[in-house]
Amino acid sequence: MLKLKAFILIGCSAGMILQGCTKLVPRAPDSGEVIAEPIEGLNNAQMAAHLVGDERFAHVYSPEEGLGPVFIQTSCEGCHVGDGKGHFSSVVERFGMWENGVFNYLDSLGGPQLQGKAVLNYLAESIPDAGTVVSRRVPPIITGLGFLSAVHDTTLLNLAAKQTAQGNGVSGRVNYVMPQSAFILESHHVDSSGYYIGRFGKKATKATVKEQIVFALKEDMGITSDFDMFDPFNIEVGYNTGDDVPDPELAGNQVNDLVFYLRTLKAPTRRMEDDENVMAGEELFKQVGCAECHISTLKTGYSEIEALSEKEFHPYTDLLIHYMPLLGDGYPEGSASGDEWRTAPLWGLGLAADSQGGIAYYLHDGRATTINQVVNLHLGGEADNAASSYKALTDAEKDQVIAFLNSL
Amino acid sequence: MNLKKSLSFLTSAFLLVTAINVNAQSDTDAKKDTSRLELVNQDAIYNRPFIKMDKLRTAVGGYMEANTNYFAEDGVSEGFSMELRRFNIFLYSTIHERIKFLSELEFEHGTEEIALETALLDIEINSAFIFRAGILLPQIGLVNANHDSPKWDFVDRPLSSTTLIPSTLSEVGFGFHGKLYPSAVVVSYDAYVTNGLQASIVNNSEGRTFVPGGKNEEMFGEDNNGVPMFNAKVSVANRKVGEYGISYYGGAYNTFRVEGEVVDATRNVHIVAFDWTFKIKKIGIKGEYVMVKVDVPEELLDLYGTTQHGGFIEINQQVFDKKIMDFEHAKLLLNVRGEIIDYNVGDFSTPSNTLSTVDIDKGDNIASIMAGVSLRLTSDAVLKFNYRFQKTTDLFRNPAANLGGFQFGIATYF
Incomplete structure (x- = not known):
């Protein structure tokens, strides 16, 4: 009888342990803290x-x-x-x-x-x-590359035309490049004498x-x-x-x-969207003119992957190349000169340090470790007005902009 | 049942009836050793149960281990799975009073990997000088030559023994071993030359300096550079204070010479290990500390570390030793093991173009804690249950990945 009780006790204990397995193993971090996840809606x-x-x-x-x-x-x-x-x-x-x-x-x-x-x-x-x-x-x-790749070329051409028409110094343009052997023509591409928009x-x-x-x-x-x-x-x-x-x-x-x-990797998830500083920073980001190039919202065209098709998303880029002389290194690619760089998508910026060893290394070559350093390097070119306006902000306002950027 | 099967069954039954269960070591120098020889790590490969067939000079033995896994890393789990980790068969033969042969054939994960792990000949001149040749287990660290799962109380082997020391490392080689008995201690030594590990210590599928990557089937056929590696261990054992060992394994690992022509600089690997095993009343404490130095080409230093170190300490507390059902001396043990490994000791060189000064330590390390219970129904069969929590930090010191999970395992000699 004693043995039977012992076996029942052991059996129950084992069952409880197995039942509790899922609770005793490390939990997943919040989805907003992780970018290596698939987009929603995949079959x-x-x-x-x-x-x-x-x-x-x-x-x-x-x-x-x-x-x-x-x-x-x-x-x-x-x-x-x-x-x-x-x-x-x-x-x-x-x-x-x-x-x-x-x-x-x-x-x-x-x-x-x-x-x-x-x-x-x-x-x-x-x-x-x-x-x-x-x-x-x-x-x-x-x-988020699936979203960026599904934006129709005409969207980018229209953005470039709109910026030029505004006449405020921002005049991004598309970089026409020669297609390479892996290129496959898709419905969102527009042919320009054998060249396509990079x-x-x-x-x-x-x-x-x-x-x-x-x-x-x-x-x-x-x-x-x-x-x-x-x-x-x-x-x-x-x-x-x-x-x-x-x-x-x-x-x-x-x-x-x-x-x-x-x-099919997801776009980075916004965090702390409802934080007052973040919201104020977003407004300041628009006011000083950063959003001229770092456009918050784009829309995809048709994609054979339904989860990517006709979707609005928020990359904070226009995918256009801009004149940025302080970042120039004299190395041209396609029709982009050594002083021209594509507007970097800002999504995931707040998580950069988590993949760069605890310190965020900004810009194309990682030379900047603070947002203020980044802004200084935007002076002198198409982003001069925006960078100057940012520099004119109070420290508290700059902190709000930084809080917003870190929420992306 | 046909005639062939009947004969086979009768033969097996006869052999079993006439079999005697022995320990291989018992027919040699155990008689001469008045101290607790079972403490001596060197004898582990003979300190196993074998079935000796009467009239035959060859004894058969082996062990098997199987376990379940349930792990999750940062909330992502593959779920529950089971594995037959190892099924090993020993053959032991006393060819002469002074000549012994031992072999071990290993089936890992069913028949996924089949390897002749040991096939060695010992020729005893005297107990202080025994010539050994064949496929042998270099004496490095605590586990490599003493790795049988039924002897251990956790399902997994220690990380220092599997990722710094590539246990189980078996190699073609020869050398000497023996024991000396000055005063109240046993001093055991081993010294071997082997073909050695090969070039994949770097440029391997792990993406880091990884000594086990240097294991290669070709090392059983020929050396990759014509310069043998050297292995030696010295241990001191005493029944009151336990056993303490220091061991070395190393030599040139890369193919620096082909057909007599130099094609690369000579690059060496050096492994030094300290191990200990002792008891305080009914608490067993064992562990090892391992240091690895590897010559790595200058341009690969960011990815492949030149220095690694780490170790483990394991505590086994016996809770009871009593009769359970028909098991006369069933033992229940509580077990804890802590482990730390750093696979890449050093700093990144500061980038030349950053606007701020940065000096970054390299990561690539693991810290792990395990706790569990083991029930030893007999000295040869053990049931194990353990929990592991492990933090893995990548090379760049990004937020650590947390892994946790449970294992239940069985291991037994047969």
Whole structure:
């Protein structure tokens, strides 16, 4: 009888423990604190595809899988930690030179991007002497790309036209770029003599998410794909050396897994929207003119993913390139000059420090660690009026603007 | 039942009836050792139960372990799952009074991984000098040569033993081991040369310096650089104060020479471990501290650390030792284990272009605490239940990921 009681007690205890399992394990952080989540409204098959892409995004490549021979990072996640903005140690450097008024990306010398790491038994690349122009970029936040990619080109053209017509010094323009091998024409693209509007990258040089991914796979990790079959190399070793893994190292469908994952990452969630300082800061943000370029609301056109189709969203960007002379580095891309930069989406700004090691490194190259430093670097160009107006605010008002930005 | 099956059944029954359960160590130098030899880590591979078949000189044994997992990291759980973690078969043979053979065949996760983990020959000159050759377990840290799950009270092995020391590390090599008996202590030593770990200590699928990444099936066939690695351990044991060991494993890991031509600088890995096992009344305390130094190419330093360290301490408190049902000496233990690992010791170099001065420590570390109970129905069979809470900080020191969960496991020799 005693044994029976003991067994019943043990059984009940085990049952209670199993029942309590879900309560005794760590809980998820608030959704607003996390950006690595899928958009709402995906069906089961889309969710499954999203998770396949998620796994590939986190996959760490080894030399046996095609990493390198020169590279910057070993996984997508390595640069875009938690899908957020990257750490300064993951900065990429692009190089080239001006030659008779034409920019040379020095492809034959290992350009356009430096791969400063190498697999064992190979040499890391260094910038060649001819690479006199260098552009440094911190990896960007990558959430909400599906929304940005589904905005119709005419929306961007209309925004550019509207800004120019206002005549207040803000005159963004689209960056027309040559489509690359991964480009697929979609209904929201407008052809301009074989060129298309770029919207991804610091200077809006990629028209589609897929082109950006293929470029990053190659230039950041040395992973070839169906869309680009050539590994980066170190010219000091020789052309096409050091990687014996058969190409492509990533098949087209595997690249598509990544594309789907990035397209279906949610837009960062606003936090503390009802806070008085945040609301006051939002008004000041508009008043001083920041919202001229950092437009709060855009709308997608048609997308085959219903959750992305005809949706309003809040990226705080116009996806246009603007003249920003204090940020200029002389490195042109597409039709964007060395002094022109795409308006950075501000969504997720308040979470930047959570993916950058506790300190937010702002701007394209991470040089600024405070919003005030950022604003100072907006002076002198199209954002001069807005930056000057911000500087004229009281400290308390500036704090409200910063509170608003941190709520994004 | 057909004739073949009948004969097979009868043969098995006969063997079982004539079998004698022995410990492999009992037929050799255990007789000479007046101290508590079971304390000595060196003897762990022989301190196992075997079924000795009468008339045959080969004994058979093994162990199995299975467990359940329920974990969640930051609220995300894969749910409940079960795994047959290991099924290992030992073969032990006394070829001569002074020549012993031991092998261990491991089936991990069913038949997902099958490996010949041990196949070694010991030739005893005397108890202080025994020649060993074959596939052996380097004596590094507490766990590598003493890893049988039935001997441990938590489901998972310690992190320092699996991610700093690549337990179970088995290698082709040879060397010597033995025991000396000055005064009231037993001093045991091991010294081996092996083919050694290979280049994937860096540039591996972990994205960090990861010594277990250097394990490779090719290391059983040939060395990747023609320079063997060296392993040595010295332990001092006494029945009153326990056993304390210091061990080293290291050498060149990369392929710096191919067909006689130099193709890279020579890069070394060095692992030093301190381990301890002692008892205070009915409280057992054991642990290890491990330091790893790895030569990493200069340009890879941001990603791949040159220095790692960490360890664990485990406390096992016996609650009772009494008869439960037919088990004469069933023991219930309360167990706690704390672990800390830093996979990348150092700072990031300050970026040249920032407007503010920053000096950032690298992260990439783990802190873990486990608590549980284990019920040892016999000395060879154990039921385990434990909870783990673990904080993992990434390389950049972003907010830590919190993992927690439960495991229930069984492990038994057979």
